[in-house]
Amino acid sequence: MADIDNLVDMGFEREKAAYALKKSNGDLGSAVDWLGENSDKSLEDLKAAEEAPADPKPGEQAQSLQCDDCGKLFKSVAQAEFHASKSGHENFSESTVEIKPLTEEEKKQRLEEMKARLADKRATQAEQEKIDRKKNEQIRMKATKESQDAKEALEKKERLKEAAEKKREKKAEEDAKKRVLAKLEADKQERKRKADIEKAARAGQAPPPPVAEPSGPTSSGPTTSKPASAYTETRLALQTPSGRVTKTFPVETTLFEVAHAMEQDGVQVNTFNTTFPKKTFDRTDFGMTLKEAGFVPSAALIIK
Template sequence: MSSEDVTILIDMGFSREKALLAHGEETSLPRPPQADEGTEQEGGEETVDVAKSIKCNDCGKLFATQIEVEFHAAKTNHSNFSESKEEKRPLSEEEKREQLRKLEDKMRQKRLEREEGEKKEALERERLRIKSGKEITAAKKKMEDEEMKKLLELRKREKLEEKMARQRVKDQIEQDKVARRAKFGGPKVEPPPPAVTQPSQQAVAKDYLQTRLQIRLTNGQALTQTFGSKEQLSAVRLFVEMNRTDGNDQFSLMTSFPKKIFSEEDYDKPLEVLGLVPSAVVIVSRQQ
């Protein structure tokens, strides 16, 4: 048992002699009376004043139990305590209500601070979500644009290869005709001079950079899209293939005024050359 245990026993109401006896420090002679301990002898009997509370010498507060002292020391960092003969006065009903009111106010303030913190966290999460959504949308749009460019380049190469293949076949047919005529003694025929391709329409007077096309599908719905005036008609066909809602049948593009059905060669021409600048209506028609 430590000296702290002796103090606790004294706080519980035991005399100092009994506390020391329990601690194993009993002396053979009784303690002489001391003024500071309030010892008196009346009629041969010895009376000892017992400490009724523990006082904090730093702030003057009284405490009834050791637990209250330890809590106060941990909360305020006060370390100067001593025994006191003053009895800690119990709180009155008014003081109890005041203490309860302060506790409720403190709890209410803590709750408001917590709710305010939760609102700020929710706003920050929403801001980050919106920012992340915008970044994802921008990245998706960039990927779609890059994919569109790749598809246009691929379609352009395919068209060029098809055109070159058709030209090789035509050249081979002409060479075979010349060879057969020479073999069977027919009249020598000079190959026709290469045809000079005339532009289908004069270039527009004003240099438009973009054109806005309204594309009418076979089901009556319409698509609206802005293209560069230098883009080829094949870009319009690719856009229709990726966004149409009227099925997957083969189709052709045409205009109603002036009425014109675009040929395969027209798909390699810029929109400004085909007269589709600065705006036009393009009709999707099913191939027969």
């Protein structure tokens, strides 16, 4: 098998292998060394950077060049320069010793040595790549864990926020319910007081004393009536097709918002109707607030 085929079998490009053999004057070992040294350079770059070897002087009888630092012989200036670049040796002299070409057995032995060196080099590179892949995987896993931790922290924050919001809504609902019950009780007491006054008047008796105002957080305030402008909330008794419900809204709530709240409960609203005075509020009126519609402090509405 030709030397160039051996180099190709070792994994080198054919054109680069041919160039290496030419540069090393056919010495297989030097060609392999040169290819290994210049494995990261393209053939075009190597050709562009090559300097033409000096022509031999007339009458020269030298058969080889010898490295005075290590005693190694070389067939050509190119081989000597290559040796100098690898070893750092600087002292060379001409020699009359002729370098005999390698025998087929020597070539085979040199080739096996070169294959072994190349295999060791590739094994070292493969091991380094394995180490690099492991480091990259560790970096990726660390980044993934940090991302997962950040995601879990955000989800926990959202859950806490949602729980706090539900707690706030529940507290607001309970407070609203207490206010409605207090208002109903106050209305009941007011109606009873008026009935007692009328009863005493019919019997020619003195009117009963006013009922003392209840104390505490559920107090509905004085029993005397207040102007509509003094109320901030209004209580609506809403008659729906499925029954009667009572809701409390701020006086600035629009009829549209009331309709939307009822639709959230499954009740479709087209109009609000009052019986006394008899009046209908359709969707063209839904921009009015409860205060503007005269539904303060309370009102009974029929939903259709």
